[in-house]
Amino acid sequence: MDPAKREKLLSDVLDYLNREENFEWATSGTLVRKIGLQEISPLELDDLLLQSHQENESFPIRFSTLPSYVNLNVLWGSVERIGDKVVESIYRLDEPLDIEDLEVSESPDLFLSHSFRDSELVISLSKHLMQSHIHPWIAETRILRHQHINQGVIRAIAESPAFGVLITGNLLSSVWSAKEIEFAFRNDKKVIGFIQSGDPLLLEQIRVADFSGGNKISQEIFSRFFDNHPDVRFLYFPDTSARSNPGFDSEQLLEWEQLESFLELGPERS
Known part of the structure; x- marks a missing residue:
């Protein structure tokens, strides 16, 4: 120019x-x-x-x-x-991770939102999903070096058939993740919340709707997310047999065996 x-x-x-x-x-x-x-x-x-x-x-x-x-x-x-503030680039500066036993599918079944503090747990969840023939999209492996981060996320959510979110204490403080959830709602995505099992404080936060770790926008989004939203279902991870219910409608809490059916994946995935 x-x-x-x-x-x-x-x-x-x-x-x-x-x-x-x-x-x-x-x-x-x-x-x-x-x-x-x-x-x-x-x-x-x-x-x-x-x-x-x-x-x-x-x-x-x-x-x-x-x-x-x-x-x-x-x-x-x-x-x-x-005001001024030192901020990271809007482009990825490092290389995507190449993780053993985690296939990078050209046609992922769901975008997997999470706090960057939970990278190890989301990788473990991704491997578990792969064992169920469900291919997740996670930023750690899918956003390329020098790629526009926002545009990569926008495209991935829009193109993925469903939207997943790893729910942890870190996640409930993440305004970015809350906005990803809102974007999924606006794009009429089926949403699956994978709740970190074995964390009674997390369940209590959900039960009493304590989302004060973020801002007003994220608090409002998380409140709608957990308040019997018709397009949301929940599962537990890593203890997939956990069944504690912090106040969900009974139909919202899925068994892992029901996930593939909820996502409406074809028989070729089995």
Whole structure:
């Protein structure tokens, strides 16, 4: 892009983000649409803003550590309004994991949301699902180096037939995971919650609806998630025989043998 056009474009974006009548945060799609930027796509604007941020430590625009509530896209804000903060890249910087006995399927059966603090447990769950002929999508193995993280997650949720979430104490503090759940709801996905067994504090949190570890948005999402949502079912892991019920409707708590049927996988998976 011509340097003069680039400078003008960035100036227009900053001006929009600094206006008090606008929200503090905006996705690149919103910026392109509201400002009328016809010469650049939302993903190209993401690239341009990130590049500018990396080239100039005092660049007055930064991205949020959390994605959009509506569509999981990257959120951008003016440092003047939202403050400065050191944040990771919106692109993956390391290589995906190559895990023994964990096949990377070209057609995963479900996206598996989890807290990054639970990587070992989600890998164990993924292997268990594979033994049941269910192919999960997890970020550790599927997002490639230099791939746009948000776009990888958005595409994976949209293209996977179902959405799974590993429910742990860490997960209930994850605003990012809560927004993934909301995105799955908005895309009419069947949702399976895999509850970490052997954690009475976790069950008590669910029973009393204590989701105070996140923000107001995540609290509202988790409340709907656990409140007899018609498209949600639950299982326990790693103790797959656990049957403690912290207040679910009896039909929501599945046996592991029922999972394949709930996902409506074809006989070729058996």
